[in-house]
Amino acid sequence: MPLIKTLPPKQSLTKLRMALAQLAPLKKSRKRWIRIHPAKIRTPHILHPHPLYGVRLLDLLAGKPLNATLRKVAWMYFIRNSETRLASGEISIVAGKHSNFRLTEGPFVRNAFRTIERARNDRRLRHARFKLQSVRIESLHVFALWLRATARDEFWIVITPIGETIRAGRWLRRNEFAKLLTQEAKRVIASRERQTQLDKGASAWIPRNPQSEL
Numbered sequence: 001m002p003l004i005k006t007l008p009p010k011q012s013l014t015k016l017r018m019a020l021a022q023l024a025p026l027k028k029s030r031k032r033w034i035r036i037h038p039a040k041i042r043t044p045h046i047l048h049p050h051p052l053y054g055v056r057l058l059d060l061l062a063g064k065p066l067n068a069t070l071r072k073v074a075w076m077y078f079i080r081n082s083e084t085r086l087a088s089g090e091i092s093i094v095a096g097k098h099s100n101f102r103l104t105e106g107p108f109v110r111n112a113f114r115t116i117e118r119a120r121n122d123r124r125l126r127h128a129r130f131k132l133q134s135v136r137i138e139s140l141h142v143f144a145l146w147l148r149a150t151a152r153d154e155f156w157i158v159i160t161p162i163g164e165t166i167r168a169g170r171w172l173r174r175n176e177f178a179k180l181l182t183q184e185a186k187r188v189i190a191s192r193e194r195q196t197q198l199d200k201g202a203s204a205w206i207p208r209n210p211q212s213e214l
Contacts, residue, residue: 008049012075018030019101040081047078
């Protein structure tokens with residue numbers, strides 16, 4: 001079965017169109033800054049709109065289930081103009097309001113878009129209709145698609161690697177994804193703590209004769 005088509009909130013879509021209109025003069029005067037042509041984007045060029053979630057890692061590390069740590073932070077869109085140039089646009093959600101705009105281009109966007117297109121025909125989704133969502137944890141450099149039919153019937157597809165073992169394109173179940181996030185968060189915290197201790201040790205060390213170091 002195909003992915004369910006999600007209709008974004010009108011306010012978010014309006015913000016997206018306003019932001020693209022504001023980018024059009026910039027593209028005209030600074031052609032190399034962005035590759036996509038905002039002025040050429042029409043409604044049919046706005047693809048796969050879906051909500052984007054963040055994860056409260058401290059809650060996850062405290063033992064809360066993954067679904068209790070998720071919070072909606074933006075609506076994400078893939079946009080492609082008549083010349084088939086591809087980008088992703090985001091409208092952030094701040095205090096319940098659709099707010100800031102973010103435009104992204106490059107390999108990440110192409111990989112995410114291709115993964116969605118392939119997932120639409122994947123046999124693992126044939127038995128139900130799945131809703132497209134995504135999750136980003138910036139502190140861990142993690143981005144994953146979240147395909148959900150019910151709470152017990154869902155997949156997480158990794159777009160960016162998680163640590164050194166989970167590569168892009170891997171399909172995971174919720175427990176697997178939550179476990180990997182927890183492990184990666186602990187690894188990053190431990191690494192930062194070690195670096196902090198090293199920095200403290202370096203700042204505390206003062207040579208007896210500084211001129212001898214010159």
